[in-house]
Amino acid sequence: MTDISEDVLKQVITVRKSDSHKGNYGRILLIGGSENYGGAIIMATEAALNAGAGLIATATHSINLTALHARDPEAMYIDYRDPKLADLIKKMDVVVCGPGLGMSDFAKRILLMLKNNTNEKQIIVLDASALDLIGEDHSLLPLNAGHIIMTPHQMEWQRVSQIKIPYQTDAANIEALASLCPKKNITLVLKSNHTHVYSENGEVMVNPLGNPGMATGGSGDTLSGIIGGFCAQFGAKFETILAAVYIHSLAGDIIYQTNYVVKPTQISKLLPQIMKKYSSLN
Numbered sequence: 490m491t492d493i494s495e496d497v498l499k500q501v502i503t504v505r506k507s508d509s510h511k512g513n514y515g516r517i518l519l520i521g522g523s524e525n526y527g528g529a530i531i532m533a534t535e536a537a538l539n540a541g542a543g544l545i546a547t548a549t550h551s552i553n554l555t556a557l558h559a560r561d562p563e564a565m566y567i568d569y570r571d572p573k574l575a576d577l578i579k580k581m582d583v584v585v586c587g588p589g590l591g592m593s594d595f596a597k598r599i600l601l602m603l604k605n606n607t608n609e610k611q612i613i614v615l616d617a618s619a620l621d622l623i624g625e626d627h628s629l630l631p632l633n634a635g636h637i638i639m640t641p642h643q644m645e646w647q648r649v650s651q652i653k654i655p656y657q658t659d660a661a662n663i664e665a666l667a668s669l670c671p672k673k674n675i676t677l678v679l680k681s682n683h684t685h686v687y688s689e690n691g692e693v694m695v696n697p698l699g700n701p702g703m704a705t706g707g708s709g710d711t712l713s714g715i716i717g718g719f720c721a722q723f724g725a726k727f728e729t730i731l732a733a734v735y736i737h738s739l740a741g742d743i744i745y746q747t748n749y750v751v752k753p754t755q756i757s758k759l760l761p762q763i764m765k766k767y768s769s770l771n
């Protein structure tokens with residue numbers, strides 16, 4: 490078990506080539522945000538945008554459209570009830586599913602649609618309600634994806650793995666991960682005050698950063714967008730995921746130096762500045 494270090498940011502975040510365009514930095518779709526949880530998918534979208542994804546689309550309940558575009562007009566929108574969502578999923582490099590999705594039968598159908606339209610080139614980030622639904626029915630896991638990244642907090646991981654929070658040891662978590670995904674194309678980001686990241690090979694890295702100011706609804710939604718945005722432009726390597734986890738908490742710690750509470754949207758706002766700094770350090 491080793492701490493994630495600052496070096497991973499220098500390694501992963503590179504200077505952009507002059508002759509590049511938005512198509513080089515990945516297409517990402519974020520699915521979530523029921524009537525009551527629109528903020529979750531908006532925060533995830535804003536995080537993916539600020540983390541540098543090239544093209545962003547958000548599939549959510551239509552009630553969230555005005556709020557989404559008032560904050561982030563850069564994001565394209567599709568009503569998550571639109572049957573064309575299935576075709577859109579197929580065209581994406583990365584899909585983040587779950588923030589604010591809720592636990593309805595409709596949400597279950599969305600997960601099934603995701604599973605049925607995912608291919609081996611794609612990276613799927615599963616968070617929040619998507620994980621709770623998978624906890625109820627493991628067959629909803631999109632095992633045909635190229636890479637799956639699960640980002641549960643401890644209670645969500647308890648629901649998925651059936652391992653109660655006090656017993657979530659590294660050994661137990663690695664065993665549960667292997668049984669959930671025998672192909673081992675999976676990374677587990679188990680969030681807590683010291684988030685543990687488990688690679689498909691059983692490597693465990695611990696996030697040394699973060700603070701209790703981040704204990705605010707939306708911090709995890711923001712992390713799922715950062716992970717999606719980083720994977721869209723830098724690929725789904727283990728280091729990319731570690732860099733996303735690290736930068737989320739690094740931004741949180743910078744804000745916490747002078748603020749009692751860390752608003753998740755402030756984390757997103759700080760990302761481009763931090764990325765600029767580390768891009769020139771490699």
Ligand SMILES: NC(=O)C1=CN([C@@H]2O[C@H](COP(=O)(O)OP(=O)(O)OC[C@H]3O[C@@H](n4cnc5c(N)ncnc54)[C@H](O)[C@@H]3O)[C@@H](O)[C@H]2O)[C@@H](O)CC1
Nearest residue numbers: 526527528529588589590591617618642643644681706707
């Ligand atoms: N503005 C919004 O729209 C927000 C929507 N949210 C959505 O609300 C839905 C429910 O998610 P929640 O996570 O709130 O509810 P959950 O019921 O899944 O989890 C919260 C419970 O887990 C417990 N817990 C134990 N260990 C924990 C840990 N390490 N970190 C966090 N919680 C831990 C907490 O005490 C709490 O009772 C999700 O779809 C989520 O995306 C939340 O993300 C909050 C913000």
Ligand SMILES: Nc1ncnc2c1ncn2[C@@H]1O[C@H](COP(=O)(O)OP(=O)(O)O)[C@@H](O)[C@H]1O
Nearest residue numbers: 680681682699700701703704706707708709710
């Ligand atoms: N006390 C803490 N110390 C460090 N990090 C924290 C603390 N509390 C929360 N976090 C971080 O904030 C995020 C919370 O995620 P999550 O519970 O999914 O939030 P939400 O679903 O409300 O967006 C995680 O990345 C977690 O590591």
Ligand SMILES: [Mg+2]
Nearest residue numbers: 617642709710
């Ligand atoms: Mg969450």
